[in-house]
Amino acid sequence: MKIRRITTKPISIPLKQVFRTALRTVNTLENVLVRVETDTEFTGFGSAAPTAVITGETAGSIAHAVAHIGAALEGMDLAGHELVFQRLNSCMVANNSAKAAVDMALYDLLAKSMGIPLYRLLGGNIQSLKTDITISLDSIDAMVEASSARVAEGFTILKIKVGNNPELDIERLEQIYRAVGSEVSMRIDANQGWQPKEAVYVGREIARRGIPVELMEQPVAAHRYRDLAYVRKRLMLPVYGDESVFSGTEALELIRIGAVDGINIKLMKCGGIYNARKIAAIAEAAGIPCMIGSMMECHLSVTAAAHLAAATSAISIMDLDAPLFCSTNPVAGGISYHGEEIVLPDEPGLGISGLKGS
Numbered sequence: 001m002k003i004r005r006i007t008t009k010p011i012s013i014p015l016k017q018v019f020r021t022a023l024r025t026v027n028t029l030e031n032v033l034v035r036v037e038t039d040t041e042f043t044g045f046g047s048a049a050p051t052a053v054i055t056g057e058t059a060g061s062i063a064h065a066v067a068h069i070g071a072a073l074e075g076m077d078l079a080g081h082e083l084v085f086q087r088l089n090s091c092m093v094a095n096n097s098a099k100a101a102v103d104m105a106l107y108d109l110l111a112k113s114m115g116i117p118l119y120r121l122l123g124g125n126i127q128s129l130k131t132d133i134t135i136s137l138d139s140i141d142a143m144v145e146a147s148s149a150r151v152a153e154g155f156t157i158l159k160i161k162v163g164n165n166p167e168l169d170i171e172r173l174e175q176i177y178r179a180v181g182s183e184v185s186m187r188i189d190a191n192q193g194w195q196p197k198e199a200v201y202v203g204r205e206i207a208r209r210g211i212p213v214e215l216m217e218q219p220v221a222a223h224r225y226r227d228l229a230y231v232r233k234r235l236m237l238p239v240y241g242d243e244s245v246f247s248g249t250e251a252l253e254l255i256r257i258g259a260v261d262g263i264n265i266k267l268m269k270c271g272g273i274y275n276a277r278k279i280a281a282i283a284e285a286a287g288i289p290c291m292i293g294s295m296m297e298c299h300l301s302v303t304a305a306a307h308l309a310a311a312t313s314a315i316s317i318m319d320l321d322a323p324l325f326c327s328t329n330p331v332a333g334g335i336s337y338h339g340e341e342i343v344l345p346d347e348p349g350l351g352i353s354g355l356k357g358s
């Protein structure tokens with residue numbers, strides 16, 4: 001099966017509600033869909049999310065990068081797919097979300113050509129995953145109301161965005177905990193919003209108040225590895241790296257200096273499933289767990305992440321709720337949501353039968 005042509009199509013989906021973190025505010029999801037055509041009847045689908053404040057990529061840069069990648073891969077035979085993935089990663093530096101979209105389309109093709117769902121190709125046998133649900137950064141009242149509403153809908157794990165003011169963040173967590181009770185698990189994500197001492201203060205204060213938090217994600221600036229280690233060494237609470245970890249090289253370094261208890265893998269940061277599996281293997285060897293997360297991504301790329309998670313034992317925590325924030329789904333097929341449960345499709349490949357409106 002030879003790669004014939006790789007094309008892109010930008011899409012924009014209004015969100016059901018505004019999404020706010022310590023880094024950014026989003027009203028509309030912008031993604032770039034990717035199609036990989038071959039010399040067979042099979043077409044592979046992928047999608048990239050431009051997240052300029054994290055990966056440096058925009059919708060325009062992704063379209064240009066995919067065109068460059070397409071020129072590098074055209075004519076290559078997927079029968080030797082190790083070489084194809086090596087070229088995908090070496091034909092240009094950075095541009096990881098663009099690479100991720102092409103990577104997942106190639107995996108889609110490999111599994112389609114074998115007539116099996118991707119999670120089975122990757123060695124998985126689980127068809128259902130449990131995701132957390134994100135509570136956007138907002139006023140205390142709005143966050144308490146959103147948390148209660150999500151728990152009433154049946155979600156049992158909240159991923160709470162914090163990181164703009166330590167005192168206010170502690171109050172947010174205390175009020176949310178009082179509203180939802182101890183049956184609900186709370187994960188917190190500061191998106192780099194704290195100074196190291198602030199992060200230690202928040203971690204210790206919530207412990208002192210008896211607020212049960214499962215883990216703290218990316219408390220400090222992405223590139224400040226020593227600060228991440230400083231925070232981790234002073235807290236019992238597990239500290240996860242997200243924006244700090246794009247590649248296996250970074251995962252190795254963070255583990256070496258004792259900066260993380262876990263790693264949040266996102267296809268848009270690492271460049272796709274091929275590289276994500278290497279990070280998961282490094283984490284597994286170090287004896288630390290992985291979370292799988294996403295940017296503001298549509299059903300298509302989150303479906304790819306779900307296939308990976310269902311087949312990777314090192315990935316034990318799912319944060320794959322982004323499509324629930326979208327007002328529409330740009331693809332037919334893929335994962336479906338039943339409350340907090342994600343069900344993977346039975347169809348071959350990613351299980352995406354087509355792009356709507358094309």
Ligand code: MG
Pocket residue numbers: 189191217218242243264293
């Ligand atoms: Mg995060």
